[in-house]
Amino acid sequence: MSIKENYQIIKNQLPSEVQLVAVSKTHPVSAIQEVYELGQRVFGENKVQELMEKYPLLPQDIQWHLIGHLQTNKVKYIAPFIDTIQSVDSERLLNEINKESRKNNRVIKVLLQVKIAAEESKFGLEISEAKALFLQYLEGKFPHVEITGLMGMATFTEDEQQVKKEFLTLKGVFDELNQLKTLKTLSMGMSDDFPVAIACGANSVRVGSAIFGRRDYSQ
Numbered sequence: 001m002s003i004k005e006n007y008q009i010i011k012n013q014l015p016s017e018v019q020l021v022a023v024s025k026t027h028p029v030s031a032i033q034e035v036y037e038l039g040q041r042v043f044g045e046n047k048v049q050e051l052m053e054k055y056p057l058l059p060q061d062i063q064w065h066l067i068g069h070l071q072t073n074k075v076k077y078i079a080p081f082i083d084t085i086q087s088v089d090s091e092r093l094l095n096e097i098n099k100e101s102r103k104n105n106r107v108i109k110v111l112l113q114v115k116i117a118a119e120e121s122k123f124g125l126e127i128s129e130a131k132a133l134f135l136q137y138l139e140g141k142f143p144h145v146e147i148t149g150l151m152g153m154a155t156f157t158e159d160e161q162q163v164k165k166e167f168l169t170l171k172g173v174f175d176e177l178n179q180l181k182t183l184k185t186l187s188m189g190m191s192d193d194f195p196v197a198i199a200c201g202a203n204s205v206r207v208g209s210a211i212f213g214r215r216d217y218s219q
């Protein structure tokens with residue numbers, strides 16, 4: 001199927017209030033342009049270098065989301081233009097984003113990435129760390145960022161109950177923090193599990209291969 005058909009199929013499955021982040025990592029600028037022309041404006045990349053190569057070649061009204069682990073020494077490259085950093089996984093990183101955001105006279109939107117998967121390898125804050133960081137934010141410690149919500153990735157498994165349990169855990173944390181200060185975004189779900197994520201309360205999904213096709217990491 002073509003990118004266009006894939007995109008329409010995904011869009012048709014999303015309730016109108018659910019934001020789609022089109023994850024374009026490894027895919028060429030031409031493919032991103034094609035999806036842009038279908039009306040999509042929010043795109044996600046997981047590597048700073050790849051984003052820096054693509055960004056100048058594409059329309060300036062794209063809202064770029066960084067969705068992969070971000071090293072503090074690379075924040076300065078994306079701070080002038082990034083719309084949202086979804087992958088805040090340490091206080092140190094949040095401090096650095098706050099600093100670079102101030103330098104650029106901006107307020108960068110961020111999501112706290114919370115570890116919900118059973119797998120060891122996934123980046124993210126423990127739930128207790130995320131809550132503690134959010135409290136510091138409420139006390140005014142990071143005035144140049146706006147924490148707009150939470151992001152999480154479920155375990156890569158066929159076991160839908162496991163995935164559901166993890167998503168519901170994050171929804172619980174979201175509801176709890178949302179009582180302290182209104183949060184906009186609960187980012188959960190990818191190509192394989194976004195319907196489950198939406199059923200569990202996600203209002204933003206990050207979909208890559210179901211739109212752009214399989215990724216080729218060989219080059």
Ligand SMILES: *Cc1c(COP(=O)(O)O)cnc(C)c1O
Nearest residue numbers: 023046067190191206207208209
């Ligand atoms: C690659 C990636 C996605 C998209 O994955 P697909 O399975 O291709 O939809 C979503 N979120 C993050 C954090 C990713 O790195």
